[in-house]
Amino acid sequence: MSQVTIKLMVDVVGALESGSLSGNLFAFDTHRRLGSQGIGTDALHTAVARGTRIMWVIAPLECEAFVSLEDIVIDRAVCEPELNSYPGSSVTYWIGTVKKAAPLTSYDLVFSLGSHGRSMVHPARLALISLGKTSEKGDAQ
Amino acid sequence: MQNSIVLLVDVEAALADSDLADNVYLVDNTRALGSRDEGRATMVSCVAGVHNPDGSPAAEAVLNWIAYGISALPPTLPRSFNLRSHHVAHDHALLEKLAATTHPRDVAALLAAHHEEHGAFGAQRSAMPYLPVDPRSATGEFVSPDAVDYAAHLNPEIVAIRGEAVEKGVIFPALYGSPDFYTEGWYWSASVDTNKVGLHDYILDLRLLRPTRSGGAVTWAPEIHPFKVQIEVSASTMVNGFTGGPLPGVLPLAPPLPAAEGAL
Numbered sequence: 001m002s003q004v005t006i007k008l009m010v011d012v013v014g015a016l017e018s019g020s021l022s023g024n025l026f027a028f029d030t031h032r033r034l035g036s037q038g039i040g041t042d043a044l045h046t047a048v049a050r051g052t053r054i055m056w057v058i059a060p061l062e063c064e065a066f067v068s069l070e071d072i073v074i075d076r077a078v079c080e081p082e083l084n085s086y087p088g089s090s091v092t093y094w095i096g097t098v099k100k101a102a103p104l105t106s107y108d109l110v111f112s113l114g115s116h117g118r119s120m121v122h123p124a125r126l127a128l129i130s131l132g133k134t135s136e137k138g139d140a141q
Numbered sequence: 142m143q144n145s146i147v148l149l150v151d152v153e154a155a156l157a158d159s160d161l162a163d164n165v166y167l168v169d170n171t172r173a174l175g176s177r178d179e180g181r182a183t184m185v186s187c188v189a190g191v192h193n194p195d196g197s198p199a200a201e202a203v204l205n206w207i208a209y210g211i212s213a214l215p216p217t218l219p220r221s222f223n224l225r226s227h228h229v230a231h232d233h234a235l236l237e238k239l240a241a242t243t244h245p246r247d248v249a250a251l252l253a254a255h256h257e258e259h260g261a262f263g264a265q266r267s268a269m270p271y272l273p274v275d276p277r278s279a280t281g282e283f284v285s286p287d288a289v290d291y292a293a294h295l296n297p298e299i300v301a302i303r304g305e306a307v308e309k310g311v312i313f314p315a316l317y318g319s320p321d322f323y324t325e326g327w328y329w330s331a332s333v334d335t336n337k338v339g340l341h342d343y344i345l346d347l348r349l350l351r352p353t354r355s356g357g358a359v360t361w362a363p364e365i366h367p368f369k370v371q372i373e374v375s376a377s378t379m380v381n382g383f384t385g386g387p388l389p390g391v392l393p394l395a396p397p398l399p400a401a402e403g404a405l
């Protein structure tokens with residue numbers, strides 16, 4: 001089973017100023033060599049296969065600014081992300097396993113930003129795409 | 142003005158390619174001031190110099206760098222405090238179990254279970270000075286330092302900043318200790334001579350750790366990979382943010398309201 005990490009870097013100040021995550025979210029993953037597209041943008045398409053374990057982690061661009069990922073809205077038939085926290089801390093991450101491969105499954109991200117916890121949705125710009133018949137990650141190591 | 146420059150590195154891919162090209166992505170916090178190619182390896186950070194009308198600098202521009210592995214633990218996690226405490230807590234828990242055990246067979250089983258889950262009791266890992274005391278995967282699970290898969294979960298480390306911008310005195314980088322107890326450390330920072338307007342190159346030397354297994358033992362070899370980055374320094378005269386004029390003036394605050402009749 002392969003694992004891919006999706007790191008979501010949020011310009012919290014920029015998002016609160018503009019009222020939108022568009023252009024203020026930078027999404028990265030570790031599957032570039034397996035076909036992921038749009039790495040470093042707010043429209044990352046992550047290449048996955050059935051059984052791929054996906055982990056979503058967030059990181060504020062400036063560590064003084066708070067952001068948390070409150071929800072991942074995705075077709076539950078494809079993946080059911082669960083919220084977990086690191087032992088002994090309130091820092092969270094989401095994790096889920098791809099249940100079936102699909103050509104393209106877009107998903108929403110729901111964030112809470114800033115000290116007032118402003119809710120903001122990044123709608124359907126990120127997606128899972130099919131890994132195809134390229135080799136699994138472990139083969140490339 | 143504090144510029145934060147974050148490098149995201151796909152460490153596993155960089156090690157496989159033996160190259161940082163296509164495996165490093167940069168983001169900064171000055172996109173609104175003109176930084177371009179955000180999220181890409183070719184990002185150019187805009188450094189906005191501000192001068193007084195007589196040409197003297199009105200504010201210091203400072204660059205801060207930090208590098209993260211995409212698969213590494215999130216930077217918001219207080220590693221040096223909580224996780225190390227967990228490591229000690231695991232050892233304490235083991236000691237308590239051992240103290241309550243009388244049969245040698247149970248002792249061996251406890252030690253084996255502890256080693257399997259948390260690593261060697263009291264391990265200091267001094268033979269591997271580059272590795273964290275308590276290595277964890279991105280999901281926070283303990284990873285044996287003998288596991289080559291752990292390479293993907295390690296943060297890259299900036300070990301030097303050099304190149305044209307340094308040699309020409311545009312930036313003055315140094316490694317600083319952070320006063321923040323939770324960040325474990327060290328960060329690179331530089332003040333910028335904003336009189337030197339224009340596009341400047343500099344090189345970040347990033348250290349990755351490559352695990353190699355030989356005869357059952359894993360050796361972590363440091364590799365230094367140079368990576369070229371650019372900044373664009375601009376200069377403008379300081380203006381009053383309220384009036385748009387060059388001189389400080391009375392702030393456009395509303396006059397105080399007269400006290401309501403009968404108010405205290």
